[in-house]
Amino acid sequence: MSSLFGQDVSLYQQFNGRFDFTFIGNTLNPMENTFQTQPNILSTSEASLNLSANDSIVKAYLYWAGSGTGDFDVKLNNISFQAERTFSHQRISSGLTLDYFSAFVDITDYVSETGNGSYVFSDLDVSSFLAQHFIVKTNFAGWAIIIIYKNDNLPLNQINVYDGLQGVPQELQITLNSLNVIDDVGAKIGFLAWEGDVGIAVNETLTINGSILSNPPLNPANNAFNGTNSFTGSTTLYNMDLDVYDIQNNIQPGDSSAEIALTSGQDFVMINAVVTKLNSQVPDAVIETDSVTLNCDSRFITVDYTVYNLATATNPLPSETPIAIYANDILIGTTETTTIIEIGASESGTIVIQIPIEIEGEFTLTFVVDDIGNGTGIVSEIDETNNSDEIVIELIFSPETISIPDLFSCNEGLSLGTFDLITHVEEFITNSAEEIAFYESENDAFLLQNQILNPTNYSIQPTPKTIYIRIENEDCFSIISFDLKTRNCPPTIYNFISANNDGFNDNFFIDGLKDIFLNYELFVYNRWGVLLWTGRNNDPFWQGEVTERKSFQGGNAPEGTYYYVLELNDPDYLAPFVGYLYLTR
Template identity: 50%
Template sequence: MIGLTFPVLAQDISLFQQFNGRYDYTAIGNTMNTVENGTLGPCTILTSSSANLNLNSEQNIVAAYLYWAGSHTGDFDISLNNIDITAERTFSDALDSDRVFFAAFADVTSIVLEQGNTNYTISNFDLSADIAPYCPTGTNFGGWAITIIYEDSSLPLNQLNVYDGLQSVPDFLSITLDNLNVLDNENAKIGFVAWEGDRSIAINEQLTINGNVISNYPLNPANNAFNGTNSFTGATNLYNMDIDVYNIQNNISIGDTSATIALTSGQDFVMINNIITVLNSQLPDATITIDNNTVGCGDSTIEVFYTVHNTNSTDILPANTPIAFYSNSDLIGTSETQNTIAINASESNSIYLNLPEDIGPNVTITAIVDDDGTMNGVVTESNENNNSTFAEIELLIIPEITLLSNLIGCNEGFEISSYNLFDALRSLDYNEDDLAFYRSLDDLETETNAILMPSDYNNDSNPETIYARIVSAPCYEIFQFDLTIENCPPYIPQGFSPNNDTKNDWFNIQDVYDIFTEHELQIYNRYGELIFVGNNETPWDGTTNRGLNNIGNKVPVGTYYYILNLNDPNYKPFMGWVYVNY
């Protein structure tokens, strides 16, 4: 975190990159000025200059950042060792309305990794046509610097921060670095790339750390911090630019959680372009990613798969570091890391989250590591601002149930009928492989106890509700219909033969028995005499049970008159003739 004062048009110095591990840095660069600028100096400027990089074999390059700056509005296309470079970021500042300045940045890691220790030349950097208005006031300048971050296994675990922007120091500039955890101040350092400093102006030019003035005498006297030097090489001819680094181990203490840097300049107009801090600060850095999720059809419970990382760190992340999950601003679940997570390691897990029942189909899930569920952390980290992530999740919403027309079946006895359930779906276009029928919504949702023979199904009750599930992206559709029973008209045969041969031995009026349970059957002989009365328990088997004579005897071959009264308001009595033969 940085707090500072700055002029209009400047870009705040702010954290650009952080490296946690066995890291340190060096810097090379050169000026484009032929002499220190001034009212009596020549109004000329170079278009190329060089500097040499010479790292030890144990120092492995991990990043290289090129900064260049000068008078006027900017040249943002230059060359490094004949490789074209275009500015990736640009900065600007101004002394007044007539004197404006620029700075530029490019990541040249790939070039420096490929070429290694060699001479680096900046060319095609041409401000010749721009500096004339600046020369009379001694503000004409140009220069470049490459900051090289390297890893060395012999180094302690450090936190290296690269801050950049473009801020001038007309009077006072203050920067506060927070979230430090200094375990050892040995070899603690701070470095700068600054533009337009003048060796000849040494009026109240001071650099302080935690209120203590620091210097590298005789290269950087306490009262002339910005004097055209490179602390890494000892060069004193970097006219109007500075690549300086200071040891601050006696100005920051073990246990410090912050450091305040202040720069002053009583007269000289100086612009700070980058600041590098290297501190032995052993801290974890918890981050989290949401890797995947599982959503069930119509289910408001989702499974979220996540990974907690401790990548950009200098210490382990302790076990039981809390994790909180939110939907909008509502806490919907908590978890914690299971094990200690080593530097550059990670741990994956999953959690089931119950969403509100009335939530919409599109849900934003936010996961925050080192959050106890109240937006508060319990672990001190190197970066407290990278603990969260989010994922947009689409729930599989099932459409409302579609009601279909009932299927009506003829009562086959005891209010049971046979149905072809596919008949209910005749109006729909579907693939039979995507269809299943169920007796309950619970079975449908869990896809259990499907009806095995839907083309020949006997109802369990009257009425009975049936549910059909048809696969339909992104989930499925539900259709509902009832099976109902009606008493259909009976089929009355024209004759029968009660000869005990087990074939057609009784007057088998179909769709009557156990259906029209209150029916009455009357049989008359050809003389109009009532000879038999039957009901649901007494079908006619060709014998008589009425009249004065022959009760229980079989009737002779012949034609007999019947009256079938179903005792159903929907049907009138049926009358006709039936032939009895043996």
């Protein structure tokens, strides 16, 4: 005999709270198939549900099974149900390839509405496979409902429902994971199994963690799967078993798994579902980072977080539950809860953390509740794998501060200057992702007020004048400054005078002189070197009059060529400007 394939029994659903479970169901075999003289299957069978008035149904799962490849449309109380999940098993025995199946449907709504009373199962057809299976006496069919119910008078328990379809050719090992054993008081385990025979007890054992389970006389140690129903005491559940065992002394507080082992020297048995009930008065803590506040140019960050004790928990989360904080797996801080967090409640907190200098660029910030700082927890929980929350962040820094040289412009008079601020700074601020704006005071730059709106043609008086640049990236800003200064540029001398009062060239005009070189002196000589006129900053330009030669004082110089000397009296211009000018009338 060899098994070809099946579906391993594994965790399907978990319930935490004041819950318990029960099974109801019945066989469709009219008698033990070992004793049948010809194969036969009933068209219907019946079972009764009798919960107490304080029990409320949480879940009801209908399973049915039989010989063959499967019938997945059945009726319960003449209501049609179709399988939501299916299982199959195949083996070779006596040269025959034999198929077996099981099906599942969640009928919680129907059972909750129907409540206590009779449940009649029908319309399961395995007739076409009976003859083949009768050869090896594995012709069977049956059904069961696994019911999880709540009662406020129950202790806090954890109910685990495992299912699949695994056969026992000689030996079968099933590991029940995701257990959370806090207290073994009242612990029990239930089995939905198919095809066990009461008359075959050859090396047939059922163990948990190495200890044999039995419930004599209903389920003796050497014949666990014998067509019985532990919930009703029936011994006529032909070729199926609905059994429950007390495992209070077979499992220990702290266990997270249990090993189920089945052996059978002759009898073919299939396990379809296993249900455990364990006392589980424990919290279930999770943590979430709600917000992270970053400050420019600072390695201190502020994190708002919330610790939850999930509604699926079965006990409050104690105060002073530790919280560890990591940056790229480096422990950078610890804190703890401050109050007892009831089931379904939460506690919010805020912490300021300094990020170490070795953490650069993007990094993962991780908060872990129930962690003393080395991955070790001090609180037993329903789920020890949901205690962390992480977020990828990056510290923010202001744009790099740079030195910008002073900007010079020609003095337009009394230190008035006109400047192109944009062109000047573009040479030094080359990051196109940064935005720049100009201000006349550092306070304005900080407050984003009174921005200079004409930076390409900016006139200011007096100079020197300090200009402040606000440079912004996506998150931060920097403020730098440079000075605007004017210098006395060389004057432009127009050496032609047409002193006829026609509004054009009526005087000896020198551009860039008045109110710029405040101490200048301008002398006009005739061709023989005689001084005719002297002018200074407060004097009008020469219009051809004679003011220095007494014999001609008050008169006008005739047309002709004259000689000028311009002393700027400026340390940058020690040599005078000299040249000829021409006077016409």
